[in-house]
Amino acid sequence: MADIPPITGVFTSGGVVDAETLYKESLFSPTDSPNNLSAITFEILNGGLTSDNFVGTGNSLKAHQIEMGAMAQGYYFGFDRTDFVYGEVFNSTNETVLDIVRGTDRVIHSSLSCSVFIPWDTKAIMYGYQAMFAHDCSYYQDYNGGTDDHSEFYDLEIQIGNDLDPDASSTAATNPSLQLHQILPHNRLALETNGTVIDGDPYSPVADEGSFRYVSKTGMISSTVSKGYLQVIVTVGAKIMNNDPRKSKIKTPSGSIWIMALR
Amino acid sequence: MSITTPKSSDQITVGSIETMHDETRIMVNDLAPTNIGRSSINTDHLGAATLVQEAGSQYDLDDTVTAEVSSYGGSNYGLAYPNHAALLAEVTSWTTVTTAAISTTTIRNGSPMIINFSCNAAQFLNSGGAVMKTTQQFMVWFAILIERTITSTGAASNLAIEEAVVGVHLQESIEYIEDIPSTGSPNVKDRIGGVNHPVSYTVMHETSSSYTYGTIKLQAAICPCDASLVGGASGNKFKVQCAYLNYIILEPGS
Numbered sequence: 001m002a003d004i005p006p007i008t009g010v011f012t013s014g015g016v017v018d019a020e021t022l023y024k025e026s027l028f029s030p031t032d033s034p035n036n037l038s039a040i041t042f043e044i045l046n047g048g049l050t051s052d053n054f055v056g057t058g059n060s061l062k063a064h065q066i067e068m069g070a071m072a073q074g075y076y077f078g079f080d081r082t083d084f085v086y087g088e089v090f091n092s093t094n095e096t097v098l099d100i101v102r103g104t105d106r107v108i109h110s111s112l113s114c115s116v117f118i119p120w121d122t123k124a125i126m127y128g129y130q131a132m133f134a135h136d137c138s139y140y141q142d143y144n145g146g147t148d149d150h151s152e153f154y155d156l157e158i159q160i161g162n163d164l165d166p167d168a169s170s171t172a173a174t175n176p177s178l179q180l181h182q183i184l185p186h187n188r189l190a191l192e193t194n195g196t197v198i199d200g201d202p203y204s205p206v207a208d209e210g211s212f213r214y215v216s217k218t219g220m221i222s223s224t225v226s227k228g229y230l231q232v233i234v235t236v237g238a239k240i241m242n243n244d245p246r247k248s249k250i251k252t253p254s255g256s257i258w259i260m261a262l263r
Numbered sequence: 264m265s266i267t268t269p270k271s272s273d274q275i276t277v278g279s280i281e282t283m284h285d286e287t288r289i290m291v292n293d294l295a296p297t298n299i300g301r302s303s304i305n306t307d308h309l310g311a312a313t314l315v316q317e318a319g320s321q322y323d324l325d326d327t328v329t330a331e332v333s334s335y336g337g338s339n340y341g342l343a344y345p346n347h348a349a350l351l352a353e354v355t356s357w358t359t360v361t362t363a364a365i366s367t368t369t370i371r372n373g374s375p376m377i378i379n380f381s382c383n384a385a386q387f388l389n390s391g392g393a394v395m396k397t398t399q400q401f402m403v404w405f406a407i408l409i410e411r412t413i414t415s416t417g418a419a420s421n422l423a424i425e426e427a428v429v430g431v432h433l434q435e436s437i438e439y440i441e442d443i444p445s446t447g448s449p450n451v452k453d454r455i456g457g458v459n460h461p462v463s464y465t466v467m468h469e470t471s472s473s474y475t476y477g478t479i480k481l482q483a484a485i486c487p488c489d490a491s492l493v494g495g496a497s498g499n500k501f502k503v504q505c506a507y508l509n510y511i512i513l514e515p516g517s
């Protein structure tokens with residue numbers, strides 16, 4: 001505990017104030033070690049006090065007495081101009097992992113990603129995103145002359161951490177791509193009548209707005225994360241079979257990404 | 264508390280300096296909360312102090328909800344309850360999608376507990392488990408159930424957070440337009456699958472030290488939205504994917 005001693009009697013030369021004694025005994029004593037508890041001066045106020053100096057009950061302080069950002073720090077980015085990802089950028093391969101169907105060729109959503117600096121070790125991190133997605137996905141009935149139906153989809157995942165692999169599927173705390181996975185449904189029809197879906201077949205080219213989705217996901221890392229930079233990324237995958245994938249796209253007219261670190 | 268300083272016309276004496284030193288050191292050595300100014304405490308002073316008592320999460324990637332809202336057979340189709348006891352009984356009977364365990368047994372009184380959940384309400388399934396034609400006649404309900412006991416007696420005293428009970432109408436469109444003939448109505452095709460509704464919400468509960476908290480459960484049930492369906496369980500189900508439940512318990516305020 002920093003316990004500043006009294007200076008009664010240190011001025012011995014006839015009761016005259018001299019600057020050197022005042023400085024050494026009261027304000028700052030450069031020749032004494034900081035560990036010399038019998039020679040503590042007011043220099044200890046430069047960050048040397050400990051919790052033992054506090055006499056409040058229950059170690060309780062008012063919120064305004066704590067510097068903003070000392071207990072929690074956050075980041076938020078919102079946008080309201082449309083972001084486009086076209087089906088043409090995907091190779092349409094997909095897989096089923098633990099009952100979750102996902103695209104295996106993924107791109108990072110440019111508006112729903114961020115890199116933040118966490119200034120201290122955390123006890124918990126909350127993060128997430130919200131966004132409106134307007135997409136084009138067809139439901140192919142009797143695809144390619146067969147009896148099978150095929151559904152296109154776009155899907156969304158979120159990862160947090162460093163050195164992230166956007167394609168990876170995982171349930172790890174730093175890569176909860178499966179836990180916070182969201183698939184966007186088909187919303188237009190392509191009906192085969194001539195052996196394969198071709199021009200002239202019944203086709204609803206305009207995506208049904210009723211199947212646009214507003215997605216909100218919140219994740220949690222409930223273990224310690226060391227201070228430093230941290231990435232949060234939303235990735236987009238797809239299964240697009242459209243004859244002209246340049247026409248199929250996923251639009252994000254508005255959305256936001258956020259992260260809050262707590263100690 | 265203030266420091267007695269010499270007036271501008273006073274001579275600085277040993278006594279006045281000793282007085283200033285004493286008044287200051289006494290204040291600093293035993294620092295009262297009232298003497299700590301705005302933004303005085305930062306990470307350098309906080310040591311291992313934390314804002315979070317406990318946090319955790321749990322997930323279920325794929326589940327089928329078979330429970331149906333119990334008021335199916337009555338005139339009040341949908342969810343209807345007159346009090347918390349009735350709501351708790353209703354929610355308790357629903358399908359548990361996922362459960363998060365709270366390991367801290369002594370949560371301080373008045374602590375904010377923030378609970379969040381998200382999922383993909385994926386598909387309607389018929390009684391045989393097959394993906395069925397989509398319909399607007401059903402909705403799903405989700406609820407947060409906190410299992411806890413009265414600390415002094417050990418008796419169960421579970422809680423269904425009322426504002427955490429939410430119903431989701433699953434499908435806006437049930438048909439695709441195939442083509443539009445020159446006369447008459449458009450030809451339509453039934454929509455199969457493709458529900459995939461993201462569902463999420465956040466609720467807060469203020470803890471009480473009278474209880475020992477055990478688990479947080481995400482409950483769900485299917486429910487009709489049309490009077491013609493009232494009158495008995497349908498056997499219909501729905502598939503929930505990527506259910507993610509998390510919670511954080513913060514330190515209470517003073």
